[in-house]
Amino acid sequence: MRVIVCGATGQTGSAITRGLLAEPDVQLVGAVASHGAPDVGVEVGAGPAGVPLDTDLAAVLARTEADVLVDFTVAPVAERHLRLAVEHGVAPVVGTTGLSAEVLSALEEACRQRELGAAVIANFSLGAMLLAQLAALAAELLPDLEIIELHHDRKRDRPSGTALRLRQRLKAVTGRPAPVHSVRLPGLVAHHRVILGGRGEVLTIAHDSLSRDSFVPGVLLAVRHVRELAGRVVYDLEELVALPARRGGEPGRGAVRRRG
Numbered sequence: 526m527r528v529i530v531c532g533a534t535g536q537t538g539s540a541i542t543r544g545l546l547a548e549p550d551v552q553l554v555g556a557v558a559s560h561g562a563p564d565v566g567v568e569v570g571a572g573p574a575g576v577p578l579d580t581d582l583a584a585v586l587a588r589t590e591a592d593v594l595v596d597f598t599v600a601p602v603a604e605r606h607l608r609l610a611v612e613h614g615v616a617p618v619v620g621t622t623g624l625s626a627e628v629l630s631a632l633e634e635a636c637r638q639r640e641l642g643a644a645v646i647a648n649f650s651l652g653a654m655l656l657a658q659l660a661a662l663a664a665e666l667l668p669d670l671e672i673i674e675l676h677h678d679r680k681r682d683r684p685s686g687t688a689l690r691l692r693q694r695l696k697a698v699t700g701r702p703a704p705v706h707s708v709r710l711p712g713l714v715a716h717h718r719v720i721l722g723g724r725g726e727v728l729t730i731a732h733d734s735l736s737r738d739s740f741v742p743g744v745l746l747a748v749r750h751v752r753e754l755a756g757r758v759v760y761d762l763e764e765l766v767a768l769p770a771r772r773g774g775e776p777g778r779g780a781v782r783r784r785g
Contacts, residue, residue, distance in 0.1 A: 526748055527591045529555035529615070531582060531606050532598035534562075536679075537620065537737045539569040541597060544741035546571045551748060555585040557606075582606050586613045593748050596621050599681065604628050611635045611643075616754075618747040619645040620740065622686025633758045642754025646762050647686030649743030653717060654762040656732040657691055660719040661698050663728055667721035668699040675708040675716040683707045687717055690760065695719070715739075 528545055532538035533556040545553050546566055556565035556578045566574025579585050582594075586609060594610040596603050600623035610617045611632070629645065636643050648654075664670055672695075674688040684692075684705045696702050703719075715734040720727060734740070743762050750768045759765065 526550060526593060527552050527554045527589075528593045528595060528748055529553075529557065529582070529585055529589065529591045530565075530595045530597075531557040531602075532596060532621070533565050533578060534558040534560075534568050535597060537740060538597040540737040540741055541595060541620075541744050542566075542569045543571045544738070544745060545595070545748070546574055548745060551745070554591050555579065555589045557582050557585060582609055586610075586615070591615050593618055593751060595619075595744060595748065600624050600628075607632055607643075608635075611639060611641060614639065614641060616641055616751045617643045617645070618744065618751050619643070620647075620649055620744070622647050623682045629758070636758055637756050640756040642751045642756070643758040644747045644751050644754070644765060645758060645760055646743070646747065647690045647760075648715070648717075649740040649747065649762060650715075650732070650734050651743055651762070652732045652739065653687060653715075653734070654743070654766070656717060656719070656730055657694055657761070658763065660691065660721075660730050661694055663719075663721050663730065664695050664698040667723045667728060668701075669723070670695065670699070670703050670719055670721040672703050672705045673708070673718040673720065674705065675710070675713050677713045677715075678709045678711050680709060683709065685715070685717075687715070691717065691719070694761075 533542045545551050561580050562568045562578040565576050565578040594615045595618045596606050597620045603621035674685045684707045688705045692703050718731045720729050750765050
């Protein structure tokens with residue numbers, strides 16, 4: 526699987542780039558960031574990778590054949606990257622949040638026309654995926670709930686994309702949008718809580734990403750399976766987890782692999 530990563534040297538992007546470089550079935554063929562460098566592997570602390578760090582995705586696409594684009598940048602930059610990727614027949618895997626409804630609608634239409642898959646997922650952590658599933662199950666019996674999201678003080682969007690997607694999913698269960706509370710403090714990474722109240726009891730479902738490495742298995746899952754979507758855009762990681770099972774394999778097998 527030939528991959529280009531955008532935002533390759535950011536705090537999350539560095540972890541993703543190292544994760545991609547470590548996989549024998551993934552070939553990193555391009556890397557983009559706000560600054561250039563001779564070798565992206567050296568820039569992210571993974572050792573020489575033989576892949577230069579560029580500042581312009583269009584230039585990388587012009588000289589490189591790729592299957593998947595991974596984007597962890599900011600919304601205005603990601604919007605341009607999405608258009609370029611689809612135009613070149615490259616399937617986007619997007620962790621950038623804050624994309625507008627208009628941008629997503631245009632992406633869905635472009636993917637339908639080109640029969641190209643895309644994954645736009647607010648949180649690639651497997652634990653965050655399970656948090657959403659468990660919260661939806663709990664909300665069927667305890668519909669009075671609120672969401673708390675806590676992130677590092679450099680995060681630009683508030684509430685987080687994960688919390689907004691979680692609220693959307695829980696509204697489908699309870700029929701009303703849950704309040705969302707945001708915290709921004711140094712020392713945090715990404716943390717989400719759903720607190721559900723009932724008669725004489727409270728249930729708290731919590732997930733903590735203690736390192737940005739927590740996003741790597743989900744990104745690898747998306748990279749390996751996004752092209753199977755063929756004309757669809759998905760917004761939840763479990764849709765990608767389910768793809769191997771639909772082919773008769775174990776869910777996630779070959780995509781989320783144990784190391785060591």
